[in-house]
Amino acid sequence: MKHSDFDVVVVGGGHAGCDAAHAAARVGAKTALITLKMSGIGVMSCNPAIGGLGKGHLVREIDALDGVMGRVADKAGIQFRLLNRRKGPAVQGPRAQADRAIYKAEMLKEITDCPNLSILVGEVTDFVIESGRVSGLVLADGSKISACAVVLTTGTFLRGLIHIGDKSFPGGRMGDSAANLLGERMESFGLPLGRLKTGTPPRLDGRTIDWDILESQPGDDAPVFFSFLTKSTSTPQVSCGITHTNEKTHEIIRANLARSAMYGGHIDGVGPRYCPSIEDKVVRFSEKDSHQVFLEPEGLNDHTIYPNGISTSLPADVQEEYVRSIKALEEVKILQPGYAIEYDFVDPRSLDNRLAVNDVPGLYLAGQINGTTGYEEAAAQGLVAGVNAAKDALGQDPVTFTRSDSYIGVMIDDLTTRGVSEPYRMFTSRAEFRLSLRADNADQRLTGLGIECGLVGPNRASIFRAKMDRLEKGRAMLTDCVVTPKTLNKNGVKISEDGKQRSLYQVLSFPDVAIQDLVKIEEDLALLDGETQSQLKNDALYATYVERQQKDTEALKRDELREIPSNFDYGVLDGLSNELKLKLKVVRPSNLAQAGRIEGMTPAALALILSRLNRSLRERSA
C-alpha cells in the first residue's frame, strides 16, 4: 500500500466526529479530524443536555469503551438527574444539563491531548477515489489529504436548508454554511438519499425571565455520572425552571399556522414524532390547553436559556408573540429565533455493521448523516465507524456489536437492517434484552471487549479488572451460601416456607431484599464496599430474566456468527422469491441473524441461505 498522510481521516468535529477520531487514534491509527473551524469542535447545536433514557445507556457504553462523551459530559454537567430512579436499574438513565462552553473546551482538550490525533481546519469538497476505493479528500483550497479510510460525520450539513417562517436559506447550523459540494458528490456514488428535518426552539435571555414565580427542577442530591471513572462534580450545580404554554399561546400559534415553514408547505423532510414543533403539538393535540416547557440554562456564565418543548419554524415576530404569552416569559428577550432545518441523509441500509458503505470501500458514515438524531446516537456511531475505519486501515479484525451485547449493537442493527422513516432516536424499548443491557453494567458488558481490541487504555483496564475481582468475590460469597426458608425467616428475611433451598444470590433476586438483609447469615458480605454491594443487587435482580432469555441470546449469537460475505450472490438461490432477493440485495445483511430480521423473511429462505453458506465454507476449506 502506498504511503498515506493518515490512516484515518474523520470529517466533522461534532459528537460523531470527536468520538470517531478519538476511537481511531486510541487503537493506534494515525488519525486526523477535519473541521470547518476550530470552534466547531464539541459544539452542542441543539439542547444543552446529554443522556436520558436509552441515550444515557449509549453514553455509558461509549464510556465503557473509553470513549470521550461520558467524561466530557461529566466535566460539563451542571445538573445531574438519574431518570426512572424508582423504576428498576434496567431502565434508569443518567442525564445531565451541560455547560456548552465547558463541554466545548473539555472536548477540544480531549482531542488535542490524544496521541495519534491531529486537527486540520478546512472545508472538504470532494473525495479522492483510487481503483474504486476512497483514498483521500480534496479541500476547498485544492489541497489533497490521502488516507486509508475516511469517516464522514457531517451531521445536518449535507445540503442543509434552514427555515424560519417563510424564509429559507442554505446552512448546516445557524451561522454555519452547508456542505453542498460534498452532498452532490455523495449523490454521484449512487447512494440512496432521503430528506429529514428537525427543529430548534428560540433561545432566550435568562436575565429577562421571572424565575421567582416558576417551579424549579433541581438536580439529584447524589449525582450519578456518565463515566465509570468520575467520582465528583466539577462545577457548581444549578436548577432548571418549568413553565407551561396556555390557551393564549395556542391561539397565537393557530392564527399564524400558515406562516409556519412546516404548515406553510415549505418543508418536505420528515420530522421526528417524538420531537414535534409547538405548531404540531397545538394542531395534533388540540384538546390539550397546556404543554410543559423546561427552561434549561446553557451554561454557568451564559445567560442563554434553552426552552425545551417549543421548537418552531414560525416567523421571528410570531415566535416573540407566543413566547411572551407564557408565564414568566412576558418580558423575555429572544436571543436567536428558533428554526427548522432540512438535510440529506443516506439510507443506512447501504451500510454494513461497521458503518462502512457497502459500495464504496474505505468510506464510513456516522451520526445524523445516517438518519439518526441526538448527540449520544451520533457519538456511539462515531465510535463504531472510527474504530472500524482504523482496523480497516491497519488490516486488523473489525469490531462489531450485537443486539445482545449493547444498545450500540441494537442501534447499528436497526439502522442497517430496517433503515429509518423518521430521525432515529434510541429508546430502551428498542432493546429486546433490555434487562441485561443496563447502564449500570455497561462496563461488565463492553470493557473486556474494549481491552481486547485496544480501545480501552491501561488506566481504565486496571480499574475495571479490580472491580471485576471484587464483584467475583462477592458473587461467590452469595452463590456458595445455600440456605433454607427457615434460616431466612429466622434472620429476618421474610419468605414463604416452601422448603426450597436457595443460594443467597437467588434470595437477593427478590426485589425487596437488600444485601444488608443477608449480612446476619453471611457476615463477610459486610466487608464488600457499597458499590460492589449495589452492583451485585442489580445483577441478581434480573438474574432469572437473563436466564430466561439465555436461549434467545444464544440462538441469536449463533446466527450472528454466521457471517454472510458482502459479495454473497442471492441470485443463484433457486428457491428464493424475487421480492426477497431484492430486499436482501438492498440490506445486504452481515450475518444470518440480520437476514432473519428482514421483513418477509421465511424459514425456507433462511435455510437456503444457510445451506449456501455452508457449501461455500466447505469449498473454501477443501
Add this chain to the structure above:
Amino acid sequence: MDTIFALASAPGRAGVSVVRISGPDALSALSCFGISTLPQRLASLRMLRTSDGEVLDQALILFFQAPNSFTGEDVAELHLHGSPAIISRTLHILGDIPGLRMAEAGEFTRRALENGKMDLSQVEGLADLIDSETEAQRRQAQRVFSGKLGDIVQVWRKDLIRAAALLEATIDFVDEDVPINVRPEVQELLFGVEASLREQAAGAEVAERVRTGFEVAIIGAPNAGKSTLLNYLAGRDAAITSSVAGTTRDVIEVRMDLRGLPVTLLDTAGLRETDDVVEAIGIERARARAELADLRIYLLEPGEAPKFPLKHEDLILRGKADLFDGAEGVSGITGQGVDRLIDQLADIFSARSALVATATRERHRLAIIRALGYLEAAEAMLNNSAYGEDVIAEELRSAIRSLDSLVGKVDVETLLAEIFSSFCIGK
C-alpha cells in the same frame, strides 16, 4: 438448545401418524409416557401411558442418537395410531413438558442444516415444502381468525398493545406529558385479555374436535348391552358414514354423522375386576379410550355404582331397556330410547361446537397457555410496588411474543405509534 416436536405426518385421520421429537431432551421427554430406555435405531413396540398411568396408545418408537439422525440431534419418533384424539393428547403432553416446544415450520430442516445433514440441493427440494407448510399455517390461521374469533383476537391485540404502550411510555418518556401511574389501566386491560384467553383455551379443544369429530365411548359392566346398542346405531344405514374396526385394539369404532356433526362411537370392553391378563389389558385400553373421549355413555344396572370417573355432561343410562318395562333406558334390541339418546348427543355436541368461535390447533392452545402464564405474573407484579415497570413490561413482552401467531407481530414501532398517537411527547 430447545427440544422441538411436531406431527411429522399429515394431520387428520390416518392409519399411522408420526410425531417427531428432536433435541437434547428427546429421550427424557418420553418418560412422560412412562418410557425410559430405548434401543438405538430399532423399532420398539411400547405402551404410552399418561402420568396417571393410563394407557394412551400402543406405539412403535424409534430412537436415533446424535449425530446419526435426520437433524443430527437426538431424535425420537412416535408412530401412533392415527386417531386425532391420541395425537392431540400426545402433543398436549409434550407441550406441557418444560423445555419442549412445538417446532416452527422448517425448524427440523434448519437443525439438519446446522449440523451438516443436508446439502443445498436437498434444501431446495424441501424449501417448497417448508413454504407450503408456512403458507398452510397462514391460511389455517386466517380461517381461524376470520369471523367472530377474528374480532376477539383483534381485541386482544389492541388491548395488549395499549397495555404495553402505557408501560413503555412511563419508562421511556419520563419528564414528558404521560400519566405517572398507569398500573390501574394496565391491570384492567390485562384482566380482560386474560379472561378471554382462558375462555379460548378451554374452547380450543372443542374446536379441534369439531374439525376431526367428537368421540363418544360406550362403557359399562360386561354384558350391559353396549355392543347391541352400538350395532343398533350402526344399523341405521343413513347415519353411518364409515366403519373402522380397531385392528390391534379391542375398541370398536363406528363413525356416524349426527345431525351434521361428525361423531365416532367407541365400543369398549366391559369394566370389571379380573385376574385374566388379556382381559385386563383390554379393560385398561377401554378405560384409556373412554378417558380420552369427548363424552361417555355409561350403561348401568339399577343400584350399580359407576366404576369409572364420569365427567360433566356424561350420560348415565339404563341398558337393556327391553327387559324392563317403561323404565328410563335404552335398548339396542327394540330401539327403545335410541332416538332420545341421539337427540341428547346432538344437543350436547351442538352446544359444545357453539363454543367454538375459537382457536383450533394445539399450537394456539400452547401459545395461549404460555401467554397466560406471563400475563398472570405481570398482574401479580402490578399489585406489588416492589416490582418495577421494567420487569412487568418484560412479562408483558413475553406474553405478546407467545401470542405472535395469533395476534400478529407487535414490534417496537407498533408500540411507539400507539404512544405517539396517545400522548403529546416532545420535551
